């Protein structure tokens with residue numbers, strides 16, 4: 666572990682803290698710039714110490730220093746996961762050239778920024794905001810467009826990014842329509858379709874198919890588990906976005922599929 670690794674990890678923790686703010690504010694329509702972070706319960710602005718990622722949570726033992734309202738454990742989890750994903754990105758790319766490094770670092774950053782808040786917003790509100798899903802499509806496509814112009818050997822050319830959008834979004838659209846026709850209810854939302862189109866834009870059509878497959882498998886296992894052990898019968902209420910998000914993060918960061926080949 667070198668000093669630079671620690672710095673990258675700390676940058677990731679701070680970015681994770683910003684993602685916590687996005688997950689809380691975007692569905693409520695509050696500006697993500699101002700005001701500064703405040704307690705959900707008593708609306709007191711948080712002190713600088715309380716705003717330090719992880720440390721603030723530990724020092725105040727997960728409570729607001731003013732009113733003792735509980736601070737959700739999701740905030741330090743988002744910070745920690747983002748810190749680790751920053752570190753994985755950094756470590757994975759050390760051997761690459763700058764031409765390979767920059768587009769992949771951008772890809773990692775936009776995936777982290779769109780997907781991590783989407784997972785939590787979908788769990789709470791059963792929606793994935795357009796600002797995140799369409800944002801992923803646009804930034805993913807622009808990254809590939811820039812790469813097509815500036816790199817000799819782009820990781821994903823703009824044409825392949827476009828195919829990724831059409832295949833990722835298209836397949837899920839067909840599945841959602843088929844589900845709706847057969848069961849006469851809405852199973853998948855437009856948010857899931859746009860999120861997968863965005864993953865196709867950033868990573869290409871093949872990874873988008875992988876993400877559909879893996880998310881369906883873990884979603885089904887989770888659904889069966891919930892039905893057996895939690896006695897929940899209404900599977901239709903299970904949000905699919907978190908499974909898509911987790912599968913995409915798994916593909917890009919853990920399996921290494923999205924990195925240099």
Ligand SMILES: [Zn+2]
Pocket residue numbers: 704705706707708709729730731732733734
């Ligand atoms: Zn408070």
